[in-house]
Amino acid sequence: MEYQVKNLIIGFGKGGKTLAGKLANQGEPVVIIEKSNQMYGGTCINVGCLPSKKLILQGEQQVPFPEAVHDKNQMTSFLRDKNYHLLADQDLITVIDGKARFLADHLVEVLQPDGSKINYQAERIFINTGSTPFMVPIPGLAASKYRIDSTQAMDLTKAPQHLVIIGGGYIGLEFASMFQHYGSKVTVLDHNNVFIPREDRDVADAVYHDMIAEKIDIKMNVLIKKVNQDIITFEQDGKLHTITADKILVATGRRPNTAELGLENTNIATDQTGSIVVADDLQTTVPSVWALGDVKGGPQFTYISLDDQRIVVDQLFGKKEYKLSDRTLVPYSVFLTPPLSRIGLNEQDAKAQGIEYKLFKLAVAAIPKARVMNETRGIFKILVDPKTDLILGATIYAVESHEVINLITLAMQNNLPYQILRDQIYTHPTMTEALNDVLKD
């Protein structure tokens, strides 16, 4: 069977689902294809941000792990159902279960769960297929029955006694902190010789020492030689070591979901990482085929996928002004306890780029709300341009930093001098009000 459609979206991720709603609001019909009925709404709500943050919070609140997993599952199934109906209940939107694959530039085949196939010839195609965990080629790792990914880690029936995590990036550190709260002994193995290398050393040292103080074992500069089921052999400082794990969580990055998309049948180009190559307006190398979110490479965050959708909508229905190159400020938060958040430049970037800066720094212990919350660890660092008074960047390692960072981003985005944040009336007691003090000359 072959259908002609105006808009075809492959993947029910953040960008794709939001775009589907916008297209329908413009009176246009849309077909959206999703390969798994457990993934309506995409990675974030089902197996990514929201379930992990729910488990992190419940771990901090000392909820027993099985209960926390149960609550997490209730939340994800509620959100999945809500997301499905938000689209499927609209007259102009058709949600199709099935795996999509290109047969030609504008021709897509969908393999449905019952084995039947439908073809769609589409005027416009939007690829939003996300990413999948990348399996490092360590001998024996793929065959180990102790190996899990982040999705499986969040569905365990009990917290492992000894969790070994390969990779000390976002997932590795967030899950290390989370499982430590559920009572697991946690060891993190990372091949980098520097811990969280993109951060300033004083901040990284503070995070490292706080994690070590919580008995999380972090081993850097590690070369993993082999995995024999639950035994991991690695080299560090020229010596061979072995450790035994109840579970081995592989958190060594995620790669775009392009391998099974049939792109070899098209003129859609990918780069050496498998990411779809896009222009500044997010069109691929085939006109009227766009890529949004993780699948196009670059930062892998839900809010990037959402913002990609803004670029596409602006091309289709707006002033055609908003482009990828306009997105210069992207904040992030690593949800440790306490969280580490960042926007713009830090000291090491400023020095490397020869940018002059004035540094404002405050220990979290000086903030009343931190005392109220019994979480006095961490630091605020804000860099300001001494000539213009504009904020160059901020790193906040502090409880609630994931909220405060958004206010600083807003100030930077709107070119507000730092004095505006310094002299603002803030509610009390809050972590935000620390900006009154941290920015004092």
Ligand SMILES: Cc1cc2nc3c(=O)[nH]c(=O)nc-3n(C[C@H](O)[C@H](O)[C@H](O)COP(=O)(O)OP(=O)(O)OC[C@H]3O[C@@H](n4cnc5c(N)ncnc54)[C@H](O)[C@@H]3O)c2cc1C
């Ligand atoms: C454990 C974890 C925690 C995270 N925490 C955060 C966080 O706190 N904050 C944050 O911003 N980001 C976080 N992320 C990253 C974030 O989840 C992703 O960047 C984001 O979800 C990517 O969205 P997307 O729109 O690109 O695609 P996705 O949401 O991944 O959607 C892609 C969809 O396409 C479907 N699909 C794939 N191939 C096909 C095909 N051939 N045919 C049909 N359908 C297909 C998939 O099933 C999926 O539903 C986290 C990720 C993980 C794994």
Ligand SMILES: NC(=O)c1ccc[n+]([C@@H]2O[C@H](COP(=O)([O-])OP(=O)(O)OC[C@H]3O[C@@H](n4cnc5c(N)ncnc54)[C@H](O)[C@@H]3O)[C@@H](O)[C@H]2O)c1
């Ligand atoms: N809070 C958030 O926004 C959040 C949370 C979780 C995930 N995410 C997203 O998910 C993506 C994937 O997360 P991730 O942690 O898997 O990837 P990552 O790129 O953040 O970290 C991967 C880590 O694995 C290490 N590594 C790679 N190969 C290794 C090897 N052979 N041996 C030992 N260590 C090795 C790297 O040095 C790095 O520290 C991230 O890029 C992030 O954007 C975001």
